[in-house]
Amino acid sequence: MPTADTILLLVLQIGLILGLSRVASFLFLRVRQPQVMGEMIAGIMLGPSLFGWLFPAQFAGVFPASSIAYLNTLSQVGVILFLFLIGLELDPKLLRKRGRSAFVISQASIAIPFLLGMGVAAFLYPRLFGQMHHVRFITAALFMGAAMSITAFPVLARILTERNLHRTQVGTLAITCAAVNDVTAWCILALVIAIARAKGVAPGMLTAGYALIYVLAMFFVVRPFLRRLQLIYDRSNHLSQNLLAIILILVLASSLVTESIGIHALFGAFLMGAIMPKGTRFVHALGEKLEDFTVVFLLPIFFAYTGLQTQIGLLNHWSLWGYTLLVILAACGGKFGGATLAAGLCGVGWRESSAIGVLMNTRGLMELVILNVGRDLGVIPNSVFAMMVIMAIVTTAMTSPLLHWIYPEAEMEALRQAAQTGRKPFTVLLPVALPASGGPLARMAILLAPAADSAKRLLALHLQRPSDRDAYSAGFSESVARNSESLEAVLAAAQPSGTPTEAISFVSRDVPSDIARVARVRACDLILMGFHKPVFGQAILGGTVHRVLTSSDTDVAIFVDRFAAESRESKRESKTLLVPYLKGKHDRLALDFAGRIARNSGASLTVMHIVAPKRHDPQSVLHARTIVERTFSDPTQPTPVEFQVIEDPSPVEAVIQNARRFDLVVIGVEEQWGMASHLFGWRPERIARETEASLLIVRKFTGPQVPAAPGAAVEPAPAAPLA
Numbered sequence: 001m002p003t004a005d006t007i008l009l010l011v012l013q014i015g016l017i018l019g020l021s022r023v024a025s026f027l028f029l030r031v032r033q034p035q036v037m038g039e040m041i042a043g044i045m046l047g048p049s050l051f052g053w054l055f056p057a058q059f060a061g062v063f064p065a066s067s068i069a070y071l072n073t074l075s076q077v078g079v080i081l082f083l084f085l086i087g088l089e090l091d092p093k094l095l096r097k098r099g100r101s102a103f104v105i106s107q108a109s110i111a112i113p114f115l116l117g118m119g120v121a122a123f124l125y126p127r128l129f130g131q132m133h134h135v136r137f138i139t140a141a142l143f144m145g146a147a148m149s150i151t152a153f154p155v156l157a158r159i160l161t162e163r164n165l166h167r168t169q170v171g172t173l174a175i176t177c178a179a180v181n182d183v184t185a186w187c188i189l190a191l192v193i194a195i196a197r198a199k200g201v202a203p204g205m206l207t208a209g210y211a212l213i214y215v216l217a218m219f220f221v222v223r224p225f226l227r228r229l230q231l232i233y234d235r236s237n238h239l240s241q242n243l244l245a246i247i248l249i250l251v252l253a254s255s256l257v258t259e260s261i262g263i264h265a266l267f268g269a270f271l272m273g274a275i276m277p278k279g280t281r282f283v284h285a286l287g288e289k290l291e292d293f294t295v296v297f298l299l300p301i302f303f304a305y306t307g308l309q310t311q312i313g314l315l316n317h318w319s320l321w322g323y324t325l326l327v328i329l330a331a332c333g334g335k336f337g338g339a340t341l342a343a344g345l346c347g348v349g350w351r352e353s354s355a356i357g358v359l360m361n362t363r364g365l366m367e368l369v370i371l372n373v374g375r376d377l378g379v380i381p382n383s384v385f386a387m388m389v390i391m392a393i394v395t396t397a398m399t400s401p402l403l404h405w406i407y408p409e410a411e412m413e414a415l416r417q418a419a420q421t422g423r424k425p426f427t428v429l430l431p432v433a434l435p436a437s438g439g440p441l442a443r444m445a446i447l448l449a450p451a452a453d454s455a456k457r458l459l460a461l462h463l464q465r466p467s468d469r470d471a472y473s474a475g476f477s478e479s480v481a482r483n484s485e486s487l488e489a490v491l492a493a494a495q496p497s498g499t500p501t502e503a504i505s506f507v508s509r510d511v512p513s514d515i516a517r518v519a520r521v522r523a524c525d526l527i528l529m530g531f532h533k534p535v536f537g538q539a540i541l542g543g544t545v546h547r548v549l550t551s552s553d554t555d556v557a558i559f560v561d562r563f564a565a566e567s568r569e570s571k572r573e574s575k576t577l578l579v580p581y582l583k584g585k586h587d588r589l590a591l592d593f594a595g596r597i598a599r600n601s602g603a604s605l606t607v608m609h610i611v612a613p614k615r616h617d618p619q620s621v622l623h624a625r626t627i628v629e630r631t632f633s634d635p636t637q638p639t640p641v642e643f644q645v646i647e648d649p650s651p652v653e654a655v656i657q658n659a660r661r662f663d664l665v666v667i668g669v670e671e672q673w674g675m676a677s678h679l680f681g682w683r684p685e686r687i688a689r690e691t692e693a694s695l696l697i698v699r700k701f702t703g704p705q706v707p708a709a710p711g712a713a714v715e716p717a718p719a720a721p722l723a
Contacts, residue, residue: 010070013062014301020046021300029509032400034155036364039300040393043307049386053313068308075305078298079369080269081290084251086153086366087273088287090179101173101346106180108342109360110149113334114188117141117148120330124323128383135379142192143379147371147388148331150185152364152396153178159359159400170352174359177339181360186270189370190263196377197262210261215271222250223275230282239285247286264373299365306368306389309375314383324387331391332398335361354406362399367392425455425500429524430490431515431548432462437530438489440561444696445528446497447597448557458501460490461518463508512547520553527552531560549669549699555589560688560695577605578662578693580655583624586668589700591631594666595639605632606642606662610654613647621645652686659691669699 020042028038045051052059121144125137156178160171190211198204229246233239251272258268276283315321340357344350371388374380380388428445432438442458449456487503494501508514519527527548549556579594581587591607598605609624625643632639648654651672659665667687688695 006067006070009062009064009067013067013071013304014074014297016062017042017046017300017304018297021303032509033397034159034364034400036152036155037393037396039303040306040365040368040396042300043303043305044310044312044389044393045307046304047307047310049307049310049312063308068305071301071305071308074298075302076265078294078302079372080251080255080265081294082299082302082365083266083269083369084273085287085290085294086182087270088276088283089153089157090183090274090278101343101348102176102180104346105173105339105342105356105360106177106184109151109177109335109339109357110181110184110188112338113148113331114145116330116334117145120144120148120327123326124384128323128381132378132381139192139196139379142188142195143374146185146189146192147367147374148334149181149188150363150366150370151178151181151335151360152362152366153182154366155364155396155399156359156362159362159403170355173343173348173352174356177356177360182366183274186267189373190258190267193264193267193373193377194262196379203262207262211258211263214257214261214268218254218271218275222254222272226250226276230277230280233282233285237281239282239289244286244289266369266373302372303365303368306372309372309382310386310389311382312386312390314386320383320387324390327387328391328394331363331395332361335395351406355403358399358402358406361395363392364396367395425457426450426526427457427459427522427524428526428528429459429461429515429519429522431511431527431529432460432486432490433530435485435489437561438486439493441528441530441559442490442493442499442501444559444597445526446494446499447600448526448528448593449600450596451599456499458490458494458499459518459522459524460487460501460503461515462486462503462505463511463514464505465508465511512544512551515548516552524554527554527556529556529558531558553701555701556699557593558695558697560697562692562694575601575603576662576664577603578659578665579605579607580651580665580667581607581609581624581628582651582670582672583620583627584668584670584672585700585702586670586698588627588631588668589698590666590668590696591628593696593698595632595641597664597666598639598641603663604642605639606644608644608646608654608658610646610648610651613649655687656690659693662693664694664696665691666696666698669697 021039024038024042024045025035026038028041029035046063048059052063118141121137121141124144125140129135129140153175157175160175194204194207194211198207229243233243251269254268254272255265256268258271259265276286315324336354336357338357339360340350340353343353343356348356368389371380371385371392375382375385426449428448430438430441430445432441438460442460445458446456487505491501491503504518506514515527515529518524529545529548531545545558577594577598579587579590581591594605594607597603607628609621609628611621628641628643632641646654646658655665655667665687688697
């Protein structure tokens with residue numbers, strides 16, 4: 001029985017596991033690897049392969065053998081809930097859309113690695129299974145084949161979402177193949193477990209009969225009952241604790257039945273999730289309730305338990321590492337080769353087929369689940385277990401880099417359009433985070449075109465940071481729905497003017513870098529961003545805005561809309577413009593942009609040149625006036641402008657006081673205005689904080705155009721414009 005010291009030790013272990021798991025996940029996300037990779041590596045680091053190797057005494061104190069059973073119990077509960085969530089994600093509608101191709105590709109990506117896995121088992125059995133006399137060759141071969149055949153459905157879905165491939169032919173086909181693959185692989189695994197546990201032909205046939213009765217009962221008894229639970233939820237629109245308790249009891253009962261009849265508890269949890277009603281708010285609410293606790297608390301414990309059982313030190317001879325390489329090659333060759341060839345024969349292009357093959361080769365957490373099942377059953381020795389864990393890590397880690405290499409997505413559509421039409425349209429990139437900012441940004445972007453009748457184009461970009469919930473699920477459809485609301489606001493605002501507008505949305509781990517990359521690859525002339533109150537500091541030109549300003553290879557403008565909260569009917573328009581001018585390069589861009597706004601909207605324009613009292617140079621004032629007149633002297637586009645000279649010892653104070661008479665202030669990012677951007681934005685910017693008018697803060701790009709590095713992770717192909 002656990003004692004107080006045992007509980008204290010367990011709390012210490014869990015705290016260590018969760019802390020290292022979060023840190024490793026963050027680090028791996030920064031290098032564009034799935035979160036599960038960090039958690040898998042964290043589990044290995046806590047085991048005898050690293051912690052126990054470097055600090056054996058401390059390892060024995062933190063993870064004594066007597067405490068491992070408690071971690072195992074918690075990890076098994078976590079895996080049961082996780083397999084239930086995986087079943088929830090399976091949607092039969094995917095199979096209906098691409099039934100034949102998905103079936104052929106998924107079965108080929110199972111059959112070929114399954115056969116190769118059996119071949120590897122035939123090679124390893126006489127060499128590594130000598131101490132396991134109770135394991136028959138057929139059992140070991142079938143298990144190795146099943147372990148080679150699995151695909152990590154959640155990791156694959158996450159990669160597709162981040163690469164914005166989930167709505168493409170490759171994405172929909174890959175996610176469907178992975179779903180079919182998982183169902184088939186789990187059925188095969190259930191058969192292998194039944195064979196491994198059976199003591200003869202008669203018990204095996206009895207297990208098969210019980211399994212058939214169980215499956216029929218789940219579909220024809222439990223499934224109708226679940227529909228009734230859904231009706232209860234629909235009436236109340238709330239997932240009560242009673243409903244959640246009933247679902248959990250059913251999951252545990254299903255797991256108990258499958259464990260009792262000789263299959264495995266995990267198969268019962270998986271099937272329970274698979275028969276749940278699909279595409280309903282009931283399932284979504286249920287997933288939200290369970291995912292956070294399962295993913296954040298229980299699954300890291302499973303990874304740690306797996307790491308504690310993984311002894312890479314057992315591979316202490318070059319021949320054993322050679323066997324490990326054989327396992328990796330067989331796994332990659334079977335999955336990648338089988339899926340790629342099958343997709344090509346189904347009429348899919350070879351680049352897309354290769355991408356599907358790479359995605360299907362992802363194994364991740366699902367592989368570790370199967371390996372732990374085999375180890376608990378005593379089907380594989382510890383050395384083979386370590387080899388297979390390494391194979392799972394390698395195949396998961398290689399997916400993202402290979403996908404970037406095989407399936408590059410940088411499309412220079414803007415340049416192609418320019419070549420076809422003979423003139424490049426003025427292209428503005430509008431990163432939008434909230435629906436409320438989409439309309440004002442679109443209207444301002446249209447006013448910033450060189451002329452009202454000039455060719456122009458808007459790119460509405462919505463970047464969503466990776467959701468913790470998406471780390472182990474394929475819930476990208478909800479993310480797309482959330483994105484649509486922000487993008488539709490831009491499209492609706494641009495529609496009256498007939499300005500071509502394209503909507504782009506994808507998941508981003510580094511929002512400022514992706515904004516700059518989209519602008520560079522799509523040859524944008526301007527990035528126009530909105531402003532949201534910073535969490536830290538008082539400046540608006542810090543954090544994300546600062547990184548966009550300093551990393552973008554194009555002009556950047558930040559629009560601070562003081563009247564965003566007003567209704568559309570009463571909202572003030574920018575009829576009077578003010579440009580504070582000190583002759584800096586950013587101020588000159590402010591002059592240019594203010595002139596465009598005035599010409600396209602009919603607003604009045606005032607340029608205010610501020611000089612020190614009694615100490616200013618008349619030649620300096622004359623030079624400033626000459627630049628202003630030259631800027632607005634185009635006879636084809638006359639722009640009336642009023643030039644004022646203001647004497648004030650404080651340029652910042654002069655702007656704040658005079659801006660009260662204007663609707664919009666267009667100002668450059670000049671140090672004299674106190675507007676220089678800083679990463680953390682601790683210094684308050686008085687003009688931005690105290691000016692009552694709206695602000696358009698502009699930065700002129702003067703550096704060289706930096707081309708995208710070959711093979712770099714560029715932004716995903718744009719989504720189709722929303723209707």
